[in-house]
Amino acid sequence: MFETIEKEVVKNKQFLSDVLKGLSAETKHISSKYFYDKKGDEIFQQIMHMDEYYLTNAELDIFKSNKCEIAKIFSPDKEAFNLIEFGAGDGLKTKILLKELLNHEIPFDYVPVDISQNALDQLNSSLKEEMPNLSFQGIQGDYFEVLSRLKESNGKRNVVLFLGSNIGNFTNEEALAFTSDIGTKLNAGDLLLIGVDLKKDPRKILLAYNDPKGITAEFNYNLLRRINRELGGNFNIDTFEHHPTYDPVTGECKSALLSNIEQEVVIDDETFHFAQWEAIHTEISRKYSVKQLHKLARKSGFSIKADLFDTNQYFVDSIWEISP
Ligand SMILES: C[S@@+](CC[C@H](N)C(=O)[O-])C[C@H]1O[C@@H](n2cnc3c(N)ncnc32)[C@H](O)[C@@H]1O
Incomplete structure (x- = not known):
């Protein structure tokens, strides 16, 4: 207390x-990170359901169409791993992947990280109800603080999710510092899946x-x-x-x-x-072009394993691995 x-x-x-x-x-x-108190979380949910906010549907489309492929890339031999998500929010898209991994009986621990305690509490109770067999542990905090704890993992591989084009909230320099920092905290075989909104009709x-x-x-x-x-x-x-x-x-x-x-x-x-x-x-x-995104990956020490696009090519979920 x-x-x-x-x-x-x-x-x-x-x-x-x-x-x-x-x-x-x-x-x-x-900083936009202060948008997210209880009221801010509620309004963001409304934004996600607006027709104009195409980002959510585009990334949902990618997860629905590619869930099997993503699960295979994350754990080709059903090897155990930690699935760490920065800025998890309500987990709308992630839940599609979580269910897929559970259906394939792939052993993993889900670690959602969010600055909003309210968002984590809601995610916590919805996960308990919807996926009682899921092993998960939420962490409240700023990505940057939690990043420093990544190395202290339990010996399993780490797979990091950064969805919703949250990377877009950073300047070029901040984005490079963030992805490079993730890169230095991951080991060979670890992955980063990053969801990015692409340049399109202004x-x-x-x-x-x-x-x-x-x-x-x-x-x-x-x-x-x-x-x-x-x-x-x-x-x-x-x-x-x-x-x-x-x-x-x-x-x-x-x-x-x-x-x-x-x-x-x-x-x-x-x-x-x-x-x-x-x-x-x-x-x-x-907003990024695919070329800019690939440049960011290479500069921060990753190579690109897969690029998954929605039907309209509005958005990309790009899977990166540490360059050997
Ligand atoms: C735009 S929402 C996206 C939510 C989810 N990833 C999605 O794609 O639907 C951003 C989320 O990141 C969280 N967030 C924003 N800045 C953060 C920070 N610096 N550290 C940790 N979480 C943050 C917010 O609380 C919010 O839940």
């Missing part, structure tokens, strides 16, 4: 210090982050609401506007919240001045 309260206090301290630092920067910014991409019903806008506003709720901020949400943009040259889809008036906002006794139309950068969702 005390341990849980202590963990919450540490988490809130980190949240507060990141928000104060981000809003003091020349270009105001807050209008289709932008609509996924700017739906007419305003669900993606609400997802962004919840970040300010969360600061008000958890850090005692006084953001007036009505004075901020959701502003996503997509640049086909860089492949970066960026979300920002714009202050539509000049104003001051107070958080934890610190005052932040906003000029009219000044932005808080909240999220980057970078």
Whole structure:
């Protein structure tokens, strides 16, 4: 009980210090990892079910059509392994693969990692109900913290999943640092399956982050609401506007919240001045070409074992192995 309260206090301290630092920067910014509190998780579920958010259906299509092939690549001789998933969320797509592995009686332990305790709790109870024979152990934390523990595995091979184009939330440098770091923590024979949204019609991409019903806008506003709720901020949400943009040259889809008036906002006794139309950068969702993705794989020490595409070629799940 005390341990849980202590963990919450540490988490809130980190949240507060990141928000104060981000809003003091020349270009105001807050990390997208703070989108995911209980309310944020709920809104993200709605986003996943929106027609405009094609990413979910595309990756579902890949998992449904290729579950058998993926299971074979992960464990050709039914050898035991750890299946570690970074940013597992509700596990919608992963569950297709988990069921396939169980059906083939392949021995594995599932380790979902997520920053949101709420997402993990929900995944936990749904897995217990839907797959009572599954061996799993969720870990709450930031990918980067948990990454350092990868080497302490139980002697079994590690297979890492990073779905939903979460890699797109990193800048080029961060993406390379992340995949390289995973590479150094894996051993020969270990694998990384990475789900990536591909460059396509810019209008289709932008609509996924700017739906007419305003669900993606609400997802962004919840970040300010969360600061008000958890850090005692006084953001007036009505004075901020959701502003996503997509640049086909860089492949970066960026979300920002714009202050539509000049104003001051107070958080934890610190005052932040906003000029009219000044932005808080909240999220980057970078789109890749297959060529860029393969370059990332090679630069971070992997070779490509398979590329699995959806019917529309919107998305790729690329399976990488450590280069010998
Ligand atoms: C865009 S959702 C994708 C969920 C799932 N992978 C999918 O494809 O449907 C991102 C998930 O990653 C988690 N997440 C975001 N940033 C994280 C971080 N830095 N460390 C750990 N989890 C993170 C969120 O809580 C959320 O559940």
